[in-house]
Amino acid sequence: MVEVKHITKSFEGRTVLNDISAVFEAGKTNLIIGRSGSGKTVLIKNIIGLMRPDSGKILYDGRDLTAMNKQELKLLRCEMGMLFQGSALFDSMTVLENVMFPLDMFSNDTYKERLKRAQFCLDRVNLSEAGHLYPSEISGGMMKRAAIARAISLNPKYLFCDEPNSGLDPKTSLIIDDLIHDITAEYKMTTIINTHDMNSVMNIGENIIFIKEGVKEWQGNSQEVITSNNKALNDFIFASDLFRKVKEVEENEIKEQNKSIK
Amino acid sequence: MNKALHQVGEYVQLMGKCIAIPDRWSMFFKQLIKEIYKLGVDSLWIVIIISVFIGTVIAIQISLNISSPLIPKFTIGYTTREIILLEFSSSIMCLILAGKVGSNIASEIGTMRVTEQIDAMEIMGVNSANFLILPKMVGMMTFIPVLVIFSMFTGILGGIAASYSAGTNMTPASFEYGLQFYFTEFYIWYSIIKSVVYAFIISSIAAYFGYNVRGGALEVGKASTNAVVMSSVMILLADVIMTNLMLT
Ligand SMILES: Nc1ncnc2c1ncn2[C@@H]1O[C@H](COP(=O)(O)OP(=O)(O)OP(=O)(O)O)[C@@H](O)[C@H]1O
Numbered sequence: 001m002v003e004v005k006h007i008t009k010s011f012e013g014r015t016v017l018n019d020i021s022a023v024f025e026a027g028k029t030n031l032i033i034g035r036s037g038s039g040k041t042v043l044i045k046n047i048i049g050l051m052r053p054d055s056g057k058i059l060y061d062g063r064d065l066t067a068m069n070k071q072e073l074k075l076l077r078c079e080m081g082m083l084f085q086g087s088a089l090f091d092s093m094t095v096l097e098n099v100m101f102p103l104d105m106f107s108n109d110t111y112k113e114r115l116k117r118a119q120f121c122l123d124r125v126n127l128s129e130a131g132h133l134y135p136s137e138i139s140g141g142m143m144k145r146a147a148i149a150r151a152i153s154l155n156p157k158y159l160f161c162d163e164p165n166s167g168l169d170p171k172t173s174l175i176i177d178d179l180i181h182d183i184t185a186e187y188k189m190t191t192i193i194n195t196h197d198m199n200s201v202m203n204i205g206e207n208i209i210f211i212k213e214g215v216k217e218w219q220g221n222s223q224e225v226i227t228s229n230n231k232a233l234n235d236f237i238f239a240s241d242l243f244r245k246v247k248e249v250e251e252n253e254i255k256e257q258n259k260s261i262k
Numbered sequence: 263m264n265k266a267l268h269q270v271g272e273y274v275q276l277m278g279k280c281i282a283i284p285d286r287w288s289m290f291f292k293q294l295i296k297e298i299y300k301l302g303v304d305s306l307w308i309v310i311i312i313s314v315f316i317g318t319v320i321a322i323q324i325s326l327n328i329s330s331p332l333i334p335k336f337t338i339g340y341t342t343r344e345i346i347l348l349e350f351s352s353s354i355m356c357l358i359l360a361g362k363v364g365s366n367i368a369s370e371i372g373t374m375r376v377t378e379q380i381d382a383m384e385i386m387g388v389n390s391a392n393f394l395i396l397p398k399m400v401g402m403m404t405f406i407p408v409l410v411i412f413s414m415f416t417g418i419l420g421g422i423a424a425s426y427s428a429g430t431n432m433t434p435a436s437f438e439y440g441l442q443f444y445f446t447e448f449y450i451w452y453s454i455i456k457s458v459v460y461a462f463i464i465s466s467i468a469a470y471f472g473y474n475v476r477g478g479a480l481e482v483g484k485a486s487t488n489a490v491v492m493s494s495v496m497i498l499l500a501d502v503i504m505t506n507l508m509l510t
Pocket residue numbers: 011016034035036037038039040041042043196
């Protein structure tokens with residue numbers, strides 16, 4: 001479980017995050033949604049410690065990241081996996097070497113055991129055939145999957161994903177979403193995902209935080225998104241006709257259910 | 263002025279982060295060998311080709327300019343040797359390498375920065391500066407002196423080749439006598455010491471510019487140009503300082 005308490009962050013006098021508090025639960029896919037420029041990436045970078053908040057606390061199962069020294073931070077980082085917006089695979093290494101990299105750096109296993117673990121992670125994301133290829137030789141979707149394999153190779157307790165679906169077609173997006181969701185449930189990880197993909201919101205939104213201009217505007221799950229009356233949230237989610245229609249249908253259904261109950 | 267001071271501060275900070283005991287020695291040596299191969303061995307051909315040609319040209323130029331009967335013939339070989347050992351093989355060669363290797367380092371690290379690969383390393387808990395930059399610095403500081411020695415050898419071979427050609431007023435024998443005339447071993451050490459310092463300058467400055475790129479591909483290009491310009495200037499500055507310290 002990751003808790004964020006009263007986080008504030010500003011750049012050169014401009015407040016990007018304003019007093020954000022939230023709880024991200026273990027074993028669930030927690031989504032952070034919001035318009036482009038609303039501060040999602042800044043929030044996630046603060047949570048993982050790539051940026052320091054101006055004020056506020058970030059608790060990893062009670063351990064405060066903002067108060068940690070270098071050594072403690074290093075230990076905590078071994079429990080974190082991160083999937084970056086652009087995959088961030090190391091281009092001088094093959095896919096297999098990429099997945100092995102965290103193991104090479106931090107595990108004390110023998111080479112054989114490390115190789116086995118890396119192969120297992122690649123299998124888990126269906127990439128066992130691509131281990132010998134370089135990142136420049138595989139497609140965007142495969143890069144995302146390789147990055148997931150690398151992120152989970154040390155069996156992290158916390159998984160962070162910055163826009164896992166950007167630049168992917170809807171079908172591939174779905175595969176990635178499901179993969180992240182399944183892995184989260186399987187290993188009881190605390191997963192935090194930045195996204196503005198509405199399919200993901202509906203598909204894997206178990207706990208959703210909506211950010212508008214640096215302020216937490218709303219929190220709930222994918223069911224509550226549909227029925228919410230929050231104006232800003234509705235403007236954001238139902239910007240497309242399709243989702244507006246979905247909302248109407250769902251609302252009618254709920255009305256009818258209520259009628260039949262009465 | 264403010265900006266320059268800021269940059270110096272950032273540079274010192276980066277070096278502080280970079281010069282530390284590696285997390286894993288096995289990974290460090292793996293990287294080191296890769297870097298020596300990529301930055302050093304790949305530069306061998308260009309170093310040899312440039313040195314042979316410049317050695318030849320220096321010998322011919324001098325022989326054409328010193329045609330007075332009052333100056334002994336062996337002066338040509340002597341002067342060629344001194345130019346190559348003292349300045350060409352260390353300083354000029356490193357200026358050329360600053361262009362080749364410096365831009366390579368800056369753009370490689372810069373690309374890793376803008377594609378979040380460095381952030382990815384930091385998140386894993388790896389000291390990215392130490393992992394990426396230290397092997398490059400150590401690799402350059404061990405291999406550039408080797409390149410310099412190659413350059414001395416081949417430069418002088420170029421000079422000898424020129425002495426065989428007709429049309430110049432030198433003979434192989436006089437050239438060879440000149441090569442051995444009044445030889446000071448310290449000059450070779452002087453060149454090697456200089457080249458180690460240059461290797462540090464090239465690798466650390468290029469790494470600094472790459473590591474601190476903000477933005478995209480355009481900024482990576484700018485950083486790599488800046489790295490070459492800045493390290494060239496620093497090499498010249500260091501040349502003056504070290505020559506003053508060691509030879510006067
Ligand atoms: N290092 C920085 N320095 C100054 N301003 C920054 C920095 N990083 C982000 N910002 C600003 O913070 C604001 C929020 O940016 P952020 O990247 O978090 O948006 P986002 O919600 O992730 O958008 P997107 O969906 O497009 O990725 C932007 O206005 C941006 O200009």
